[in-house]
Amino acid sequence: MKHRLYSSVGLIVLVMTALMLSACTAVAPSPAAEAPAAATEPPAGEAPTVALIYGVRGDGFYITMEAGARAKAQELGVNFFADGPAQFQPALQVPILDAVIAQKPDAICIAATDRQALIEPMRRAHDAGIHMISVDTFIGDTGGDYTAPELDWMLSYIGSDNVQGGEIGCNAIIEAMGGKGKFYIQTTQPGVSTVEQRVEGCMKAIEATNGAVELIGMDYNDDNAAKAAEQTAAVLAANPDLGGIFGTNLFSARGAAQAVANAGLTGVVKVANFDAPEDAIVALRENVVDIVIAQHPYEMGEKCIEFAVAAVNGNFDAIPKRYPTGYTIITRENVDTEEAQRSIYKSE
Known part of the structure; x- marks a missing residue:
């Protein structure tokens, strides 16, 4: 790695850029500054x-x-x-x-x-x-x-505006649930600013149903997909009528989706995946998750x-x-569009 001493800085040419990235679906992200x-x-x-x-x-x-x-x-x-x-x-x-x-x-x-x-x-x-x-x-x-x-x-x-992202994701799952039923949140750990805000946004979406959607619990998985799968499996066993799950990051959603698949509930329990790694897109195509929320x-x-x-x-x-x-909101309907494909996180 190259080390350097601070030196005087000359005049540079500046241009104006405007980067406004919008969602693939009708749900629009917060306008970028x-x-x-x-x-x-x-x-x-x-x-x-x-x-x-x-x-x-x-x-x-x-x-x-x-x-x-x-x-x-x-x-x-x-x-x-x-x-x-x-x-x-x-x-x-x-x-x-x-x-x-x-x-x-x-x-x-x-x-x-x-x-x-x-x-x-x-x-x-x-x-x-x-x-x-x-x-x-x-x-x-x-x-x-x-x-x-x-x-x-x-x-x-x-x-990202993570409160809005959480609200978008949970609204999509609530809609897929038919607007009512039991809801569960899988998240990482206390003290992480982004996921705390996503949970806040999700709570807003749930509260807006005026009791039609019941939040039955939330678990912390310490960013461990295996732990998320174990926790979700226990929730599914205790609540066979669970309707939807919000995974606040890719590890949370990955573990939750695996538990849903293992329980034979693919397509029955609706899952939102916050973040868009390549395996989340595979899960989307295989109907394990129902919406993928891509940041930029x-x-x-x-x-x-x-x-x-x-x-x-x-x-x-x-x-x-x-x-x-x-955000770019990716669903099975738009996953093959140019914008959606460009929003997928690359593993290398």
């Missing part, structure tokens, strides 16, 4: 260095995010490297962050694995003179609002590099504190 001026040439002098620290190694979502960041870094002449823990755990991510801080990059884009445990480690990076950008997840208790005084040292939060991690990776370059050049007016990306 108008894209700020994005760098199209590298700064003068020695190239800047940007690191991406993702949430978990080998996850198609983060592989796709890294691909977007790497492509944009190559386009802009940025030195780039990426790393992340083997499990979505702050105890494993913090040492990686500390090692990256020691390498003194100009900016770090990070998907924090806990909204509280990562505050101080990320603050250490900022205090070392490194620009800090959140991707996918956020830190603190302000719901991703980095204009709040306690978090205004953070440059930006790039990520490639765009998140691109934006983190663009914002980092803008920061290195002192162009802070071009960097919004919050940049929301949209």
Whole structure:
């Protein structure tokens, strides 16, 4: 990995881009913020260095995010490297962050694995003179609002509107259930900002049925698909009339879908898969899951590099504190469309 000293930065040419990604179905995602001026040439002098620290190694979502960041870094002449823990755990991510801080990059884009445990480690990076950008997840208790005084040292939060994503997913499952019945949520662990917001959105969808849909429970699987399958199997055994399941991330949905298939309830119990890895699309085609909600991690990776370059050049007016990306809703009816295929997370 190339190390560098900070150097003076010359004038760059800026162009305006507007990235508005919309869903494949009639359910529209939240409108993305108008894209700020994005760098199209590298700064003068020695190239800047940007690191991406993702949430978990080998996850198609983060592989796709890294691909977007790497492509944009190559386009802009940025030195780039990426790393992340083997499990979505702050105890494993913090040492990686500390090692990256020691390498003194100009900016770090990070998907924090806990909204509280990562505050101080990320603050250490900022205090070392490194620009800090959140991707996918956020830190603190302000719901991703980095204009709040306690978090205004953070440059930006790039990520989906997860409350809306949870509401979209659960509304789709409730509709597939005929608007009534028993509902179950499979999720990861407490303290993860994105999945907490997806659960919040799902609760809104359930509450809007005025009691027609009954939430019978929610389990935490620690980002372990095998554990999610075991928990879901127990719920199915106790509730043979279960109507729908919302998996708040790919591990949750993968395990839930496996349990549904093992119980011989494919097509009977409706399953929403939040996130769109390749195996989720296979499950969609095989009627194991009924809807796949694709985020836009490639765009998140691109934006983190663009914002980092803008920061290195002192162009802070071009960097919004919050940049929301949209969703692509994939169903069996539209799975083969160009937009849906482009939204699938790649495993390599």
